[in-house]
Amino acid sequence: VQQENAPAIRTELKELFPEDITSILYELETEQARFVVNQLDTKLGAKILADLDPNERRDFLKEFTSEEISRYVNILDSDDAVDLLNEQPIRVREEVIALLEDREQARFILDLLHYDEDVAGGLMQKELVKANVNWTVNQCIEELRKQAEDVEKVYAVYVVDDHDRLLGLLSLKKIVLAHKNTKIESLYDSDMHYVETYRPAEEVAELMQRYDLDALPVVNVQGRLLGRITIDDIVDVITEQASSDTLAMAGITGDVEEDDTVWEQTRARLPWLLVGMMGGILAAKFISFFEDDLIIVPAMAAFIPIIGSTGGNVGIQTSSIILQSLADKSGLDAGVWQRLLRMFAVAFINGLIISSIVFGFNLLIGNEVQLAVVVSSALISVIFLASFMGTVTPLLLDKLGINPAVASGPFITTANDLIGYGVYFGLAHLLLDL
Amino acid sequence: VQQENAPAIRTELKELFPEDITSILYELETEQARFVVNQLDTKLGAKILADLDPNERRDFLKEFTSEEISRYVNILDSDDAVDLLNEQPIRVREEVIALLEDREQARFILDLLHYDEDVAGGLMQKELVKANVNWTVNQCIEELRKQAEDVEKVYAVYVVDDHDRLLGLLSLKKIVLAHKNTKIESLYDSDMHYVETYRPAEEVAELMQRYDLDALPVVNVQGRLLGRITIDDIVDVITEQASSDTLAMAGITGDVEEDDTVWEQTRARLPWLLVGMMGGILAAKFISFFEDDLIIVPAMAAFIPIIGSTGGNVGIQTSSIILQSLADKSGLDAGVWQRLLRMFAVAFINGLIISSIVFGFNLLIGNEVQLAVVVSSALISVIFLASFMGTVTPLLLDKLGINPAVASGPFITTANDLIGYGVYFGLAHLLLDL
Known part of the structure; x- marks a missing residue:
């Protein structure tokens, strides 16, 4: 070169x-x-x-x-x-x-x-082969010959009436096997999926994935055939959706890529960092109320990190599982109560194991039993509260029509941190007779 | 019913x-x-x-x-x-x-x-239409007629030699448009993609996505045609891959769904919670060395949360961006140094903004200037260190052949928490003359 x-x-x-x-x-x-x-x-x-x-x-x-x-x-x-x-x-x-x-x-x-990029109309291409319902197979093949240059992947011929309204489709397989003089009318399949131009891209992706479609015809409100969406474009939609949800969960707004400019990356990352910072400032303000307690029992400070990180981890795990089942629309939707019950059962086992180990550790390094009780009770409470938040927040956001992934990462972590410190210092103040 | x-x-x-x-x-x-x-x-x-x-x-x-x-x-x-x-x-x-x-x-x-489920052999189906290279189009259509019942979606006829070795493919479009007596030899397309049975599923997904393929023939080591993989199965592979990466980042091992049993969910979630707990215990042990400092400056404890959460958030953001660009193999791979440089530039801006705000807050609530300096310098250092960890860890795991998503979530958070507390208490001990 x-x-x-x-x-x-x-x-x-x-x-x-x-x-x-x-x-x-x-x-x-x-x-x-x-x-x-x-x-x-x-x-x-x-x-x-x-x-x-x-x-x-x-x-x-x-x-x-x-x-x-x-x-x-x-x-x-x-x-x-x-x-x-x-x-x-x-x-x-x-x-x-x-x-x-x-x-x-x-x-x-x-x-x-x-059309907007994120609706069916923005995904479709105009290139397709269509045939009038009154034609014969032979006329259909002639049309195919004319269009063959322009339409790279054919999959099926779309059958329309005289007003260009979509009636059904005819697979290439059927065309190959049919007699040339057969009328299309007696051959085509009217049981088919189609989509209106204004449907959101995710709905189109779900439809094509659910019904294993290679191509999906797009019609206007009158039912006139306007274009088609092919599966390769939908594969891209699915991949982009997954990557933008992952980024949203990591506290990154918008579709940032590693090779975007420093300024674009900063803008995408700063907002959630500021949310985290506000949480940190609130936590600092809150903990400062307990300064007198900390002078008496300075060992209390040592367990601030484990309270925060456990709440964060449990919250993220729980919300991710809920997000995953929200994304998979094919399964049965459990009710909120059933979901919470199951999450609480898991929280109970995890909480018991973790707080027992931490309790043992506290006794081992010679901390007072009272402090050990406070730390372990706070841990169990935090695990329950984080499971609750992690279950309810994404469900609520989804109900409100907000992408639940957006606020599930740093939002859940920050909320759980604050709740955790509240429980911990509250319990300590009560149980340690401060 | x-x-x-x-x-x-x-x-x-x-x-x-x-x-x-x-x-x-x-x-x-x-x-x-x-x-x-x-x-x-x-x-x-x-x-x-x-x-x-x-x-x-x-x-x-x-x-x-x-x-x-x-x-x-x-x-x-x-x-x-x-x-x-x-x-x-x-x-x-x-x-x-x-x-x-x-x-x-x-x-x-x-x-x-x-075949294992996660290699090309485990994804393929045996149903396909194949034609000998010496046949005419007419013989090919006859074969298609015989197979039409069994093969739901045809896409293309695979062309093989007398030993069943794959030579190329013939699209249905070409069959429809060809003369019946044309030899397949002069018609088929030998420029095609195929895959061996032992190739991993992700590689197959990448290949089909990259080249916009509807179906991919599978051959054995001798080049004999064994089956084909259709795009609908690959769409499922891509969706599952994305969901299992998200779960891995949230600290969940294996493919857990919300309706799995409580025990399955616990088993999937406990390991990373234990990693987080170990981190918390180490942090507790570490902070307890500074108990005497905390008695003198109890306000120090109030900033433990913001140090931890900022490190965690920056680390997750950075590693997610790296993970995303590792997953997108089509772009140019930047070198490690170039990646670090860009991450550091972003870290510098974010760090400057966040530490300035926190500095202002500290002065506002009447904390000593020295403490404000310690907290803000610790924040900047933590943001840089977390950017470094978040960039290097996934790249390193990827090099070692470990799925980088697996260890990017709780692992990065835990490591960054510990580093953050180290920097914070170290700086405090030095700068506050304790």
Whole structure:
């Protein structure tokens, strides 16, 4: 690449899958990468652009003119084309659309630009093969032949009426096996799943996962067929959802990646750190009320950490289990009371084991029995309270329509810390006769 | 259902998708559910059994005789049949296989039982359509007609040589559009992805996701075609992977669900709670060395919580970002130094903001300037150390071949707590002239 040896590069890259060329591009400087992509034929170049990470792509395309971009957008799948254009400044976006040779593609893109990214309409592509219900199989195959260039993965032909309303689908398998003169009417399957444009992406993902669908037709409120969503896009939705839930649980707001700027990362992380800090300040204020007690029994301070960390750990464990069962909608939803009962049973066993060990430790290092009783009772109480909080908080947030993962991490930890210290110092004040 | 009104139930259920009948079954008693499934035709019943949650299915099938089970297993996809049989006691498993009417299915199942659940061989199904490279398209369609009953989703026909070695694939689209007498040889696509039986499930998931594959052929070491993995099974692998990583980060070992028994949940949660407890005991032992200091400056105790929680929060945030970029193999892998540098920059800004606020709070409530300096310097140090630990630990575990998610949650928190207290009390002892 260093010598910009065009023919050699072309021969080497021809052997590779487009996705592997993408990986190589990440390792190159933008200028070099542009050179490599320009050596490829437009179709391969378009595939690589579709496969690039959005952040990288935005930077990368800054080096291209609108004419160059439009050549690639012209042959991209309409959903990928819209994703790419949405990352561009409005001026570039409009120029590219105006320059598109394929006017149908331009119309597709303008249609799709209306939809938010996180609804069915924003996930769909316009490329699909449809057949009128009155056609024969032969007419259907002719249509397929016309569309074959544009529609990469077919899965099934969608059957519509004269008003373009979706009636059902016809699998490629059935087309292959059918007689050429059979009417589609007698062949197609009207038992099918479809989705309206405004349905949220997670609902679409759930539907396709639950019913093992490869592609899902998208209709408008009148039932007119507008596009389809393919399973590979849904796999991406599922992966992104999982990663953003994990980040939310770790106290990170928004979809941050390691290679985002320092400022983006700080902004995503600071809010929950501040929540934790506020909790810490409240804890400090609270503990300072007990300063006189601490002068008399300074050993009390030594158990502040174990109270805090146990409450935090139990709360996170409990809320994660609840979050997991909230995410898995296929199972039976247990009632709140049944959930709490089970969590309390687990809390009872864990609490008994942990407080017994800590009790033994206290006696072993020669602390007073009274202090040992205080610490162990506080631990049991904290484990119960944290189990309660960890069960109820995500359920409540879910009921309120807030993503329960968002507030389950640092929020639960901070709340449990405060409750824990309250119980501990309260018990100590009472039981140690301070 | 209460009145066991068979014809009425049959009529009602015929209107529903099998996956929706599954949901209804979860709400019924086992005895009632068995009655409902027996009302359905065998094909629908088999679909529902394949869709049931493994735990529910094990309990549910206890009510069935081996003959009844074999009727369903006879028509299940081979991969689902094996999953179902693996949950049964060995005696039932052998009886069911012996009773299978379809001897080919029995052979498929015996083949698949060899493989572990978490490798490509354990994910594949034997049902596929293959064609010899010397056939014509017409012969291929005939084969497709024969197999059409058994293979639910075809996607593509696999092309093999006389020794059953995989040569390439032929999409259904190409078959539909080709002339009947064309030789497959001149039509098939040899540029394709395939996988060996022993490859781990995550690698298969990554491959299918990266290259947007609907189905992936599985071969043995000699290149013989043994089966195929379809995308719907991979979607399940991805979802399970994400959920088990989240649980691991929350300090839960193994794949626990909310409806597992109390004992299973306790066993999954206790180990990391014990790790946290050990950390707490060590912290207690450590802090007790400073008891004399605490008697002189009891206000020191009040800031133990904020030191611990800040270290924990920063560590979890940092490790989650690293984990996310480890999981996303498509991007460029930054070096350790570059990663640390970026993390430190973020730590510097966050540390400066948080320690300034806490410094202000300390002066506001009238604490001594010296104590305020100790607390804020400890906070900055803790934020840096936690960023370091949060970056290095997952990278190190990943290098050692351990799942980095497993030890990132409670392990990082516990380690950061201990480091934090060390820094805090050390600084206090030095700076407060104790």
